Amino acid sequence: MKKGRIHSVDALRGFALAGIVIVHMVENYVGSLPPADAMAAVNQGIPDSIVEGFISLFLRGKFFALFSFLFGLSFFIQMDKATEKGKRFEGRFLWRLILLFAIGAFHHLFYRGDILTIYALLGVLLIPFYRLETKWILAVTALLFLGLGRYVVFALFGDQPIFSGVPFDPENPYIIAYFEIIKNGSLLKVFTINATEGSLMKLDFQLGVFGRGYLTFAFFLLGLYAGKFRFFENFRDNRKKVLKGLYWFIGLFILSVALTILLFSFSGQEGDSISFDSWIVMFALTAFDLSNLFMTFVLIAGFLLIYMKPKGESFLNTFAPYGRMALTNYVAQTIIGTFILYGWGLGYLGDLRNIYTFLMGIVIIMLQMIVSRWWLQEFKYGPLEWGWRSLTYFKVFPFKKTG
Numbered sequence: 001m002k003k004g005r006i007h008s009v010d011a012l013r014g015f016a017l018a019g020i021v022i023v024h025m026v027e028n029y030v031g032s033l034p035p036a037d038a039m040a041a042v043n044q045g046i047p048d049s050i051v052e053g054f055i056s057l058f059l060r061g062k063f064f065a066l067f068s069f070l071f072g073l074s075f076f077i078q079m080d081k082a083t084e085k086g087k088r089f090e091g092r093f094l095w096r097l098i099l100l101f102a103i104g105a106f107h108h109l110f111y112r113g114d115i116l117t118i119y120a121l122l123g124v125l126l127i128p129f130y131r132l133e134t135k136w137i138l139a140v141t142a143l144l145f146l147g148l149g150r151y152v153v154f155a156l157f158g159d160q161p162i163f164s165g166v167p168f169d170p171e172n173p174y175i176i177a178y179f180e181i182i183k184n185g186s187l188l189k190v191f192t193i194n195a196t197e198g199s200l201m202k203l204d205f206q207l208g209v210f211g212r213g214y215l216t217f218a219f220f221l222l223g224l225y226a227g228k229f230r231f232f233e234n235f236r237d238n239r240k241k242v243l244k245g246l247y248w249f250i251g252l253f254i255l256s257v258a259l260t261i262l263l264f265s266f267s268g269q270e271g272d273s274i275s276f277d278s279w280i281v282m283f284a285l286t287a288f289d290l291s292n293l294f295m296t297f298v299l300i301a302g303f304l305l306i307y308m309k310p311k312g313e314s315f316l317n318t319f320a321p322y323g324r325m326a327l328t329n330y331v332a333q334t335i336i337g338t339f340i341l342y343g344w345g346l347g348y349l350g351d352l353r354n355i356y357t358f359l360m361g362i363v364i365i366m367l368q369m370i371v372s373r374w375w376l377q378e379f380k381y382g383p384l385e386w387g388w389r390s391l392t393y394f395k396v397f398p399f400k401k402t403g
Helices: 007-026 046-059 063-084 090-110 116-131 134-145 148-157 173-184 187-195 197-207 212-228 231-266 279-307 310-324 326-341 354-378 383-393
Strands: none
Touching (some): 007 046, 007 231, 007 310, 007 326, 007 354, 046 354, 063 212, 090 116, 090 187, 090 383, 134 148, 134 212, 148 279, 173 187, 173 197, 187 197, 197 212, 212 231, 212 279, 231 279, 279 310, 310 326, 326 354, 326 383
C-alpha cells in the first residue's frame, strides 16, 4: 500500500522554517560575530530586550535543530520507501546531496550562515547509519551531544580557528571588514567574501569548538531514529508519553540552563567578552547545547500535543504548504532578508530595532505561507523542489496540476 505524506511532518517543517527566518531577521543576517557597537541601534528599549530574550530562550539554536532533525527523518522516509520497493536508494541519495550542495553554494553567496551546504556534506555520513542497529545510533548521538567533537578539537587545536585563521573576536580586522562589506558593499563584493573567507569561517563555526556541525549530525541521527521508531506515524497513540516527555524536557531544560550559568560563572569571565581557552568553558558550551536540545524536544512535544486536538491540527496544518516548499522558501527568505538589510539592497543593517526586524520576520512568514498555499493549489511542487526532484531522477516530473 502506498504511504501518503505525513502532514504533521510538513507542518512541523513549516513551523521550524518560521522560527529560522525570525532568528535570522533579528540577527540581521550577519552570519558572523558583529564588531563591537556595530549593532547598538537594534536594542533601544524594553520591547527590543524582550524580543532578544524571547529569541535567545525559545528560538536561537532550537529551530535550526528542529530543521536538522526533520532532515534526518526525511532521509529515513526516502530510504524506507525504496527498501519497501526492493530498491537501494544510497546512490540516488548521494546524488541528491550533490544537487543540494549546488543549491546551498548559491544560497551561501547571499548569506554565509547557509545550512544547505552543511547538510549536503554531513548527509553523506548518514548513509551507513540507516542499516545500523538503533542502540549504536543512540550511542553516537549521545557522544556528539555530550561534546565529544568539541573536546577532540579543543585538545588538538585549543581555541584557535582551524580553517580561516580568523580569531573569534569582535575587534578582529577581518570581522570588521566583513561587516563593512555586507553593510555598504556591492552584491559582487558580498558574493566574493562569502565564497572565499566566508566559507572557511563557516567551517570553523561548524567543526571548531562551537561544534555546530557535530550537533547538526546528532540531530540528523535523532530524526533517523524517530523514523525507525515510526514516531510520527503513531504519536497520536502515545499522548500520555508525549505529555510526560514534555514535563521531563522542561525540567531538563531548566537544569541545563542553570548548569550553563554555573559553569560560565566558574570560568572567571566577566562582561560580554568570552574567551574560549579553557576546559570549563568547553563544558559550559556543551551544557548550553544540551539546553538547546531539551528546548527542541519541548517544542516538538508541545507541537504534537496541540496537533492532537482538532482545532490545533487545523491551525498547525496552515504551516504544511510552507513546509512542503521549505527549500524554495528558505532560499527566498534569505534573498528578501539580505535585500532589506545589506548594502546592495535597502541597507538597513544594524539600523533597525529588534522589535521591527521581529515584526518584519512575521510579515515574511505570513506572505510566504499565503504564496505557498496558492502555489501548491496550482503546482505539484515548489520551484526548487521540482528542480531538485527532477534532477535527482533524471526525468522531468509534471509540474503544473491538471484538471
